[in-house]
Amino acid sequence: MRARLGLAAAMGLLLAGCGERTAPAPPPAPPPPKAPASAPPAYKATPSPTLAAVRKRGVLACGVHPGLPGFAFPDARGQWRGFDVDICRAVAAATLGDASKVRFVTIDAKDRFGALKAGRIDVLSRNTSLTLSRDAGLGLTFPATTYYDGQGFLVPRALGLNSAEELGGARVCVQAGTASEANLADFFRVRGLTYRPVVAASEEDARRLYESEGCDAFSADISALAASRSVLTNPGAHEILPNVISKEPLGPVVRQDDPAWADIVAWTVHAVVLAEELGLSSRTVEQARETATDPETRRLLGVEGDLGALLGLSPDWAYQAIRQVGAYHELFRKDLGADSALKLDRGLNALWTAPKPGLMYAPPVR
Numbered sequence: 001m002r003a004r005l006g007l008a009a010a011m012g013l014l015l016a017g018c019g020e021r022t023a024p025a026p027p028p029a030p031p032p033p034k035a036p037a038s039a040p041p042a043y044k045a046t047p048s049p050t051l052a053a054v055r056k057r058g059v060l061a062c063g064v065h066p067g068l069p070g071f072a073f074p075d076a077r078g079q080w081r082g083f084d085v086d087i088c089r090a091v092a093a094a095t096l097g098d099a100s101k102v103r104f105v106t107i108d109a110k111d112r113f114g115a116l117k118a119g120r121i122d123v124l125s126r127n128t129s130l131t132l133s134r135d136a137g138l139g140l141t142f143p144a145t146t147y148y149d150g151q152g153f154l155v156p157r158a159l160g161l162n163s164a165e166e167l168g169g170a171r172v173c174v175q176a177g178t179a180s181e182a183n184l185a186d187f188f189r190v191r192g193l194t195y196r197p198v199v200a201a202s203e204e205d206a207r208r209l210y211e212s213e214g215c216d217a218f219s220a221d222i223s224a225l226a227a228s229r230s231v232l233t234n235p236g237a238h239e240i241l242p243n244v245i246s247k248e249p250l251g252p253v254v255r256q257d258d259p260a261w262a263d264i265v266a267w268t269v270h271a272v273v274l275a276e277e278l279g280l281s282s283r284t285v286e287q288a289r290e291t292a293t294d295p296e297t298r299r300l301l302g303v304e305g306d307l308g309a310l311l312g313l314s315p316d317w318a319y320q321a322i323r324q325v326g327a328y329h330e331l332f333r334k335d336l337g338a339d340s341a342l343k344l345d346r347g348l349n350a351l352w353t354a355p356k357p358g359l360m361y362a363p364p365v366r
Contacts, residue, residue: 045312048260050122051095059101062088063121066106068203069227070335070342071127080104083335084125087146087252087269090321091123094268094313099324108202110177113138116253123265124253127224129179139256143266146251147336148348148359150244151183152222154210154229157239164217164243168193173206173215175199180220183246203228221248223336223344230341264311271318274300274362275327277351282326289319300365307365318365328360 054060064072064084072082085104093099107115107126116124117139128134129149130142153164153172161167164187174181176199188195198215200206207228210218218225222240229235251269254262275281278297280288289301298304301322302315311317325331336344350358 045310046260048258048264048312050254050258050261051264051312054095054122058096059103060088060092060095060123061103061105061121062091063105063107063112063115063124063126064088065126066108066202066204068127068224069230070223070340070344071227072104072125081335083147083331084127084252086325086331086335087125088123090272090325091252091265091268093320093324094271094317095264097314097320099321108177109175113140113253116140116255119255122254122261127221127250128253129221129248129250131179134253141254141256141259141262142249142251143254143262144251144269145249145359146269147223147249149221149223149248149250151180151219151246151248152225152244153241154218154220154225154238155216155241157237159216161241164241164245165191165193167195167217169195170217171196171198171215173198173200173210173218175203175206175220176201178220179246179248184219187245207231221250223250223342226342226344260312264313267311268318268321270362271300271321271365272326272331273328273351273360274365275318275322276329276360277353277362280322280327281330282323285319285322285327296365 064080067073068082070082071084072080075081088102088104089099092102105115105121107121107124112124112126112128113134115121130145134140135142153167155161172184172195174184174197181197181199184195184197198209200209203220203224206218206220209215211232218228220228222244225240229238229240232238252265254265275285278294278300280297285301288297289303292298292301292303295304299307301319302308302317306315308315308317326334332346332349333339336342337346346354346358348358349360350356352358352361
């Protein structure tokens with residue numbers, strides 16, 4: 001009996017020893033590395049019919065004002081100049097790699113939306129305000145605001161006026177087919193004042209009527225009034241009253257049936273605004289592309305990642321727009337600000353980070 005118990009004990013020890021020498025199970029495989037937070041999603045750009053047409057044609061068709069100082073006008077050599085003109089040049093640089101590849105098409109206010117919807121132009125860049133009825137009712141899209149404006153009144157200093165509310169009974173020049181016409185009626189109606197609208201076919205006609213004393217005041221966007229005043233015989237004899245009677249967010253317009261093209265135009269505008277935020281300019285952007293260590297600057301300039309692919313554009317799309325046309329502050333200063341005949345302050349169009357903050361703000365490029 002004792003021999004059997006001893007044999008059983010020995011067998012137990014032997015089996016236990018064999019169990020201890022069994023190879024351990026392999027450790028679980030590590031999880032795959034996560035992509036950096038800044039990496040773009042795996043996404044193929046939606047084809048844009050407008051972009052395809054522009055590239056096939058080799059030129060961007062841009063609808064502009066026939067002649068509005070500061071925004072769109074041919075200079076003495078017939079070269080187009082101005083803020084709206086530069087926005088189109090930036091889009092051409094981003095899409096074609098060449099800011100000069102633009103055909104400027106002059107369009108009257110009453111025809112501007114029809115020309116865009118008919119496909120005669122690829123983008124409308126003509127001091128045009130975003131409104132609900134235009135955005136939702138015309139089959140159009142306003143991709144980004146380039147200039148925050150408002151409607152005002154230009155009057156002779158000799159009248160000694162301090163406010164537009166003193167214009168009761170006055171003759172007021174206004175352009176037909178614009179938001180200004182309706183805003184003017186609202187302003188006087190709300191205040192119980194009468195006025196005599198003198199409706200002109202174009203801003204140039206309204207300006208001529210005003211200068212020839214065909215009306216007592218001229219009402220339009222304040223930027224347009226500053227432009228008109230700059231070409232009057234005696235600009236100093238006229239003043240813009242302090243009243244701002246509307247909100248006029250101005251910017252380029254595209255067709256609603258091509259959202260990929262709307263994205264391209266929007267992000268081109270955002271790129272030139274972000275360039276100012278990041279301290280870039282047309283003169284410094286080339287060096288920044290070589291030396292920048294800031295991730296957002298590197299992404300914007302196409303050094304890191306390939307965000308251009310999301311738009312169907314080359315990696316250096318934003319770099320080309322900034323290098324060839326400029327950052328937002330350069331465009332503003334040259335066309336509308338201190339270096340222009342208009343001498344407009346940045347005001348609402350200052351960056352949101354400026355000492356006197358404005359409304360200009362670019363979404364992040366990531």
